Amino acid sequence: MASRKTFFTTDPALLPILDELRPLEPIFHTPEFGLEPADFDRRTAPDYWEVGASGRRYSREFILQMLADAPPVNAATARWRASGHALRQLGPDTYLLTYSLRQGERLTRRSTIWERSVQGWRVLFHQGTIVSSNEDDTGPSKQ
DSSP states (O other), rough: OGGGGGOOOOOOOGGHHHHHHGGGTTTSSSSOOOOHHHHHHHHHEEEEEEOTEEEEEEEEEHHHHHHSSSSSOOTTTTTEEEEEEEEEEEEEOOOOOEEEEEEEEEEEEEEEEEEEEEEEEEEEEEEEEEEEETOOOOOOOOO
């Protein structure tokens, strides 16, 4: 089994960006991201989409309507715990943020692709995957 470090590695040069993005997660559930429909509109790219923990794909329009119909839970108030944040640069202004989120007994692995735009940080894509707390993580094997 490979070291768990594989999943939590961030280039030290990216740590300031990680510090900017970490408070915005989980998306739609923090005051820093915004908790109002106008915030959600501003923070999501026009072609944003996501894959939910069920594996189902959701459009930006669907997500924005769902959030307007039922305001999201505040992660801090609900005592959700995010951990294991890591950041990888994908392009000049595009980054992949990964982490685990504990929501009571539910554990998910989260991946968000962020873009720095003139208006600030916005999300291009997000995915959450439910995992069993008994599952081991594996990384590349050492040859």
